[in-house]
Amino acid sequence: MFLASLILIISTGLFFFYFQVACQKILRRRFEQEYFRAIVNANRLEFPAVRQAAEELEAPVDYARVRMTLKCDYLALTYLLKNAANVNQRYSREERLLILYFRALFFSLVVRHSLKLRETPAIVRLTVILQYFANVVGQRVSMVRFGSLTASDYLLSL
Amino acid sequence: MGDPGEVKRFSPDSGSLMLQKLVTYGPYVASTFLQVALVFTILHRRLWKRLGDVLLYVTALLLIDGAARSFVLHEYGFSSNEYAYTFWLTDVLLALASFLLVCSLFRRACRNEEKMWRFLRLFLALVLILVLGISSSSLIHNYENLFSYFIVEFQQNLYFTCLVLNTMLYILMQQTQNADEELGLLVTGMGIQFAGPAASLALAYLTRGQEFSRSLAAYLGPLCTIGMLLTWFYAVTRMPQVSSVPARDERVKALEAVAPRNA
Numbered sequence: 001m002f003l004a005s006l007i008l009i010i011s012t013g014l015f016f017f018y019f020q021v022a023c024q025k026i027l028r029r030r031f032e033q034e035y036f037r038a039i040v041n042a043n044r045l046e047f048p049a050v051r052q053a054a055e056e057l058e059a060p061v062d063y064a065r066v067r068m069t070l071k072c073d074y075l076a077l078t079y080l081l082k083n084a085a086n087v088n089q090r091y092s093r094e095e096r097l098l099i100l101y102f103r104a105l106f107f108s109l110v111v112r113h114s115l116k117l118r119e120t121p122a123i124v125r126l127t128v129i130l131q132y133f134a135n136v137v138g139q140r141v142s143m144v145r146f147g148s149l150t151a152s153d154y155l156l157s158l
Numbered sequence: 159m160g161d162p163g164e165v166k167r168f169s170p171d172s173g174s175l176m177l178q179k180l181v182t183y184g185p186y187v188a189s190t191f192l193q194v195a196l197v198f199t200i201l202h203r204r205l206w207k208r209l210g211d212v213l214l215y216v217t218a219l220l221l222i223d224g225a226a227r228s229f230v231l232h233e234y235g236f237s238s239n240e241y242a243y244t245f246w247l248t249d250v251l252l253a254l255a256s257f258l259l260v261c262s263l264f265r266r267a268c269r270n271e272e273k274m275w276r277f278l279r280l281f282l283a284l285v286l287i288l289v290l291g292i293s294s295s296s297l298i299h300n301y302e303n304l305f306s307y308f309i310v311e312f313q314q315n316l317y318f319t320c321l322v323l324n325t326m327l328y329i330l331m332q333q334t335q336n337a338d339e340e341l342g343l344l345v346t347g348m349g350i351q352f353a354g355p356a357a358s359l360a361l362a363y364l365t366r367g368q369e370f371s372r373s374l375a376a377y378l379g380p381l382c383t384i385g386m387l388l389t390w391f392y393a394v395t396r397m398p399q400v401s402s403v404p405a406r407d408e409r410v411k412a413l414e415a416v417a418p419r420n421a
Contacts, residue, residue: 004311004360007318011357014321018349021328022389025343029396093388094396 023101026094027132035138036131039080045134047073051127054120061123063113070126074102077133085140095136102129185380190224192387199394211262212344212390218255219383222248246309253316257286260323260348266341267331274330282323289319314359321352340393347389354382 040048046069054061081095091099109122193216200206200213227245234240261282268275328345336342358375365371 001364004314004363007314008357008360008364011318011321011353011360014325014349015353015357018346018353019385022343022346022350022385025339025346026392028339094392097388 020101023098026098027128029132031135031139034135035142036134037138039077039134039138039141043076043080045073045076045130047127047130047134051124051131054123054127061119063119066119066123067109067113070106070123070130073130074106074133077130077137080137081133084137085144095133098129098132102126105129185377185384186223189380189383189387190220192384192391193220193224196387196391196394199391203394205394209394211259215255215259216387216390219252222252223383246313249313250316253313253320254289256320256348256352257289257316257323260320260327261286263341263345263348264323264327264330266338267327267334267336271334274334285319285323289316311359311363314356314363317352317356317359321349321356324348324352343389343393347386347393350389351382351386354378354385 036048039045050061050066050069054066078091078099082089082091105122105126109119109126112119112122196216197213197220200209200216206213226248227241230241230244264278264282265275268278324345328349330336331338331342331345355375355378358371358378362371362375
């Protein structure tokens with residue numbers, strides 16, 4: 001009985017650990033350039049500022065504002081992932097996995113806040129996922145051309 | 159790899175028959191489809207030299223899970239003893255195949271660490287002999303009572319041994335700063351495949367086979383197999399092959415070769 005309980009606890013822990021490792025490995029993918037900047041500017045996304053504040057400033061974060069910012073950016077980016085320059089109009093497998101990971105991390109952020117634990121690591125991870133999404137959207141959009149302009153150049157020139 | 163025979167059957171008026179079949183067979187069909195796709199991709203991209211061990215394992219999974227079990231299921235039905243015996247005994251075979259795959263991944267991780275590999279080879283052989291010895295003697299002694307809690311406990315231990323070895327491999331890769339991203343994803347996939355069934359079997363054992371835990375075990379197994387196959391698929395199709403960084407010994411030698419000249 002004791003051994004089975006031990007196996008249950010360790011295996012469950014390792015299951016979530018490996019799930020997280022798989023997501024982190026996908027997030028480590030390198031893009032040829034920083035595609036996310038054009039998408040951030042065109043859509044006035046705020047996650048880079050949140051990330052910078054969380055990483056560089058020691059001051060406690062304004063939880064309610066950060067939560068709302070991350071949620072809004074997530075909704076905007078998942079919409080773009082599905083609809084911007086996406087012929088199939090659906091998420092890829094790794095995007096689905098990262099959406100699940102984002103939701104789990106977002107839930108952990110809420111739990112951390114209610115337990116008064118440090119929120120910064122969860123906030124940074126959430127912004128890393130958003131940056132990945134923005135990079136994917138940016139890469140897709142940059143492949144679509146309007147005359148001599150790429151889509152992101154076109155958006156910025158409006 | 160849970161038992162489809164254990165999946166809770168819905169009453170005819172609780173939903174359409176189509177939905178019932180989709181829920182019951184969906185994960186198995188998806189798993190088989192992914193196995194075929196992965197074998198095809200490895201062969202099509204001529205990766206069998208680098209991923210020969212993975213190819214063999216997925217082929218075994220396909221033959222056992224996709225062909226042999228389906229044949230027995232078709233011939234004898236879900237509730238037959240023949241199917242139950244085939245399912246659990248082939249599951250032992252698959253767990254042993256997983257063990258051999260982990261050994262093979264250890265070899266790949268230690269490509270530049272010959273000293274470490276010599277030690278690990280001995281250790282893995284000892285673990286294999288122990289697992290085989292204990293498994294064979296337990297199976298022979300309990301063959302008559304195979305469907306008591308013995309098989310659940312036995313499988314749970316076998317999966318957990320593989321999970322511990324896999325985690326050791328993951329730690330080893332972090333220690334040696336192995337830059338082989340493809341190997342990292344293969345190990346991660348194996349971890350998902352071992353951790354889910356080990357946890358669900360332990361839960362089934364602790365709850366003495368209650369309906370909830372049995373259903374969970376039946377679904378979690380195929381879902382974890384799908385998780386593993388998707389991770390491997392990503393490793394094979396998306397991950398650029400990174401040559402592993404030189405071993406620590408080689409790096410130290412290289413530094414020593416440079417140091418006297420600078421001194």
